[in-house]
Amino acid sequence: MIKTHSHANDALVFLHGFCESTKVWEKFAKPLEHKFRIILLDLPGFGQNTQNIHDYSMESMAGYVKQQLDEMGVKKCVLIGHSMGGYVSMAFAEKYGNMLNGLCLFHSSALPDTPEKKENRNKTIEFVEKHGVATFMESFVEPLFYADNRKKLRQEIEMMVQIGKDTPKESITAGLAAMRDRPDRTEVLQKLKCPVLFIFGKDDGAVPLEKALEQCYLPDNSMVNFLAKTGHMGMFERPYETRKAIEKFAETIYG
Template identity: 30%
Template sequence: MEINYKNTSIHFSTRGTGNPLVLLHGFLESSEIWEDFQESVSEKRQVVCIDLPGHGRSGCIDQVHTMKDMALTVKAVMEELNIERAFLAGHSMGGYVNLEFQNIFPTLPTGLALINSTPKADSEERRINRDRATELVLKNKRAFVNMAISSLLTPENNKRFKPEVEELKNRALNFPKEGISAALQGMKIRADHSRSLEAVKTPKYIMAGEKDPILDYNEIKKISNACNTGFFSYPDGHLAFIENKKSLMKFLHFID
């Protein structure tokens, strides 16, 4: 399914009825990462999966895709489906979008989950790396995609989940370089939502990987404690939907 948003096609899928759950993918991913989760969880509730701008089958809406841009895209899909309130779960960048949605529409989420994600803004070093990544994307998208996705898992899991990782890379190679760079620039300037997450009164959860190469596990655990969220620990890296699929599936059923 798709809607026209800002003269751009935004792709999404919906399955099941009642008690809506919106699943948001991360950077260099698409709604396809949620296929098995959507099939299983939709037996008990409506599950909506969205291709965020510049990813999957969705087009680009601007040169920079801010988290607000993406959050408003999510709202547009919800309106198309006549969904007033929903639980939002986002992986990595999808978690940033999730938090921005909560910031703009604080009464609409029935709860939120951050999967391999953080409410913290980028550090200065991270912002510099975003710019370097943008330059590489525009020069050699294939090299960037291969390097970026491989860096999300431990060397052992790159071998263990080689077919799944290769599939993820092949999908990302189909995304326009403009969409990839727009997301990088949007993540670079995102706001810090630590305080707003602490203030959230609806159910809130953080899932962290003990060997996540991108996010420091101990720091995420401290953030979870400070923000009084439920905390789920996984033994692997940044891609829980691949590395810890059974545990993540169990969690998504748990929030029902």
């Protein structure tokens, strides 16, 4: 699904994470619409974009994003990637860096999976194959949120579980394999010409704090937000702070 408006040259492009869709951004990005051109994309295999997936990798998804932007006449943008969307953003930065005015890694990383994480991806693939998507989603979403936030964000958690349950099994297993096999892109981060915004949750099990610290000094120009009592889902856990961070970042770029 694509949201757009008249600001032609100040695009913010939002990429969702694994087992998510544009729905995770809709409410979050709405207040930014009066200042920027907001583009929400469903990555291949997710949301409304579940047509056939043959070649599934971060690189092919980055190619899909490029194709969509070309079709919309977007020559340059600020790319905001949540989690897996951040991995796609890093692949995009490597191939099409000249199209970036800025890059935001939103609870994401340029680092590859550790051997332990790769092993976990394999176990998860086996689990999904054996028990199905619905069973997997019941246990997958809640731990992404900081423990103390889970009760008050019950509705958001249920929405995410539902988005996941509506995702084809092939998208989930192919997505897990693609994340497992993605390369180290810290060098891309180092060479990037555009400013980079990092948003990290201090209690994010998926992107541990020490891994976050390892990379936030790599770009020439970076802004970093560490959020206390926040897990992996800042757009729900800390919507005001994370939206303000993105708005401020985009304003420094677009003036």
